[in-house]
Structures are given as structure tokens and as C-alpha cells.
Amino acid sequence: MSWKDDTVDSAAASSPKCPNCSSNIFFNEKIGKLVCNFCGSIYVPETLMPTGTIENRDTGDAGDEESNKQEYVCDSCGATVVTDYNTSATFCAFCGSPTLIQRRLRREFRPDLLIPFKISKEDAIKNYREWVKTHPGVPKAFREDATLEKITGFYVPFWLIDADCMTVITGEGLKKINKDSAEKYNINRTIEFKMKRVPFDGCKKISNLLMEAIEPFDYSELVPYNDMYLPGFYAQRYDTSALDMLDLISIRFNSYAMNLVKQFSASEYTSISVRTRASFADNFSQLYALFPVYFLNIKYQGSNYGIAVNGQTGEASGHLPVSKWSIFKHSIARAGKFVLPYILFMLLISVPISFIFKPLGWPYFVSSMLVINLILGIFGLLVYMPLVVAHYLDNKNEESVTLDQAPGLEEYIDFQSKINMENEDKFIKYTSRETASEEIDPVLMPKGGARNPMYRLFKFILRR
Secondary structure (H helix, E strand, C coil): CCHHHHHHHHHHHHCCECCCCCCEEEEECCCCEEEECCCCEEECCCCCCEEEECCCCCCCECCHHHCCEEEEEECCCCCEEEEECCCCCCCCCCCCCCCEEEEECCECCCCCEECCCCCCHHHHHHHHHHHHHCCCCCCHHHCCHHHHCCCEEEEEEEEEEEEEEEEEEEEEEEEEEECCEEEEEEEEEEEEEEEEEEEEECCCCCCHHHHHHCCCCCHHHCEECCHHHCCCCEEECCCCCCHHHHHHHHHHHHHHHHHHHHHHCHHHCCEEEEEEEEEEEEEEEEEEEEEEEEEEEEEECCEEEEEEEECCCCCEEECCCCCHHHHHHHHHHHHHHHHHHHHHHHHHHHHHHHHHHHHHCHHHHHHHHHHHHHHHHHHHHHHHHHHHHHHHHHHCCCCCCCCCCCCCHHHCECCCCCCEEEECCEEEEEECHHHHCCCCCCCCCCCCHHHCHHHHHHHHHHCC
16 A cells, blocks of 8 residues: 555544544534534534534435426526426526426425415516516516516425524723713623524525525414425425535524624613624524425526515515616606706796896897796706716616515524523723713614614513
């Protein structure tokens, strides 16, 4: 055996093994834990204590109980959808290609949960049209009947992630006593809470941001998966496991942790200077669910644009282009609201002044009115055109409609579990007026301060 082979064998022998399945485990810097990519077990690096599981799913062969399903594979983009034998597919909703390969279901397809479709295709199109009306500048191609008739109902795969979360913050806070003085404190807080069923889209073909934009779904209507909900719709097979999404999971959980800090820290102080803040997640678990979404991909000027409508709530959103000509027309129309009032203003000015020249004869009266209106008209254009140009410049760089953000912390925090906070804030000293006028950290200050309803709700929960 060569020296190189000996080195490889030695490294493999010393690699940490999963206590559950004996496969190699690797450190994941996103969550700060050791992860087994084979069975999904997660461990604390120092002790190898288990701290949750995010397992691979949907990997076995299809069984006899799934003989009533078939797959369609797009020969163009590779998308795979599952449906029953009575539902046919004629085009790919993800790329528009008509080249679909039909085959018998090969892999197991058994999610844990499902939310059934609640709104019809016609209602989905209606909701989309209403949403588009709120975004001027969208090209006509995105409102045509022939295009919108291709909108398709999909059960989109989602990973519902549970985790125990902790966030830590240190810094200095000021409580203003009056305009001349304030009390200064050292801030040191640790908050523990649980997030429940935070959804993450498991389909590469659909934008994560697009799916977040049509959240939330009403979890009260979750039911155990049953094949009877599938006829007439398609089910997208997940192609991104929860293990592959640990970076996205970590980012979203960290944002929720920082949001919680706003509720429990900033509202008690006039200003805050943050030294450190960190968040951690532990005890991961998952469920595999299908959520109803009407989806449509539209090709426009060489680019693909995705449209989605929540099949349960009717919430619509999408990546839509903005027509520069439509923006220009809208800019003219918006600034045009000032035209009629200004014409009336011109008449109110020109007529009284022109009457001064009336004793000299009607020609002088008419001429003076024309000259005055011409001067006021030029002045008006000097004001009107910059308004048009300013509105156009503000919007011309928009390449697409801005998507809504994902729901906030309050949508997924587990209120059934107690929120624990260790408050070790300590008084330091009294400060002068200059120090008391420090600006509040904008990252931490919640809108509405202590009057924020979420802040009051969390305080109530803490007092239970």
C-alpha cells in the first residue's frame, strides 16, 4: 500500500462517526452542530449528544399502494410532478415546454400532512387580476386571458421545521428621566423560545421568496396526507431536502430571534447601544407537507416570470416586469392631477389683470389675457414636467414588482411553550443630557415601542 493510501485510510478511521448509523458526520457552520447527511441526526460537537433530526425523506421505491399515481417529467427543465392516472399534463407549468415524458411512479411519495385546495382556478385568476391592478406598469401580456388560463394547481412540498431557539444580547441602555439626565444600564439578556412549523419550500423550480410572499397558510386546516386530495391537481416532488436548506433555516430563525429581542429589550429604554447579539437553534425536527398553490410561469422578452396564488387563502404575488412606457404614461397621469387646478388658477389670475386693459378696447383685453396665460403656462410646464420626470426616474429602474416579505415572528412562535427570559440588566450611573440624547439602535427599536401590541402580548406570556 502506498504512503498516499495509508494517509487516506488513517483519516477515514479517525473521522467522527454518527452514533445512530455509523456514517461520517461533518460540522455544519450554519447551525454550529455536527450533522449526519445519511440519517439526518444532529449532534453537539463537544459531547456528541443528539440534538434533533432532519431526516431524508421520499427515497424508497414506490409500493403497490401507490400504483394509482404517475409521474410527468419535463424533457426541457427536468421538473417532476406526480398526479393520479385520471389527470393528464400537456405542458410544463415551470418552463412552458409541451415535451413531457409520462411514466409510472418510481419513488415513494408519502408526505405527512396536506392542506387541501380551497379556492377554484377562476377565483385564483380573479385574485391575481386584483393584485396586478395595484402595480401600475405591468405589461398587458401578464393580464391576457389566454395566458392566465394556463395557471395550474400544484401541491408544493414544504418542510415544516420546529426548533428550540435562544438569543443573547449585551450592550448599554439609557432610560431618560427628564430632558437633562438619564439612567445608564448594562444590558445582558438571554431569551429562550420555540418556533413551530416554520415552512421552507423544497422545490428548486419555485422561488423561495415567491413562496414566502404568499404565506401564511392556515395550519388549522392541515390534514393527514390522503391520495383522495390529489385528483385534478399536481404534486411537485421535493428536490431539496431539509438538510440541504440548513443555511436558509438558520438565516430565517436568526431573523426571528433578533425580532424577539426588539419586543423584550428596546421598548424599556430610551436608547440602546448594542455590543454583541447572537442567536442559536437546537432540537430540530421536521414534517413533510404539501401546500396548495396555483402557479404559472410566463416567458416575456427572453425571461421567465413566476406567478403564485395561495390555493387556500387566495393571496397572490409574483415576479413581474415593469414596462417603461407604462411607467411614463402613469407618471403623466399622476402629475396630470395638477393640470385642471392650475388652469383654474391661471384664469383667476389672468382675467382680473386683463380687465385693467379693457378700457383700451377688446383687442387689448384679449391680447393681455393670452400673454398672461402664456407666461403662466410656461411657468406651469416648468413645474409640471419635473414632476413627470421625477416620478419616472423613481420607478424606471424597477425590473419587477417587489414581493411581500415572509410573515413575522408572531406567525410561527409557539405560544403554547413558555418564553423564558433571563434579565441581568444592571444600573451603572446617572448620565448628562448629552449622553441621554443618544439615538436608539434602529435594528432593535420595535414600531410603537412599549405600545406595540406584540410587545404587550409577549409581556403577558412571560408573566404567566
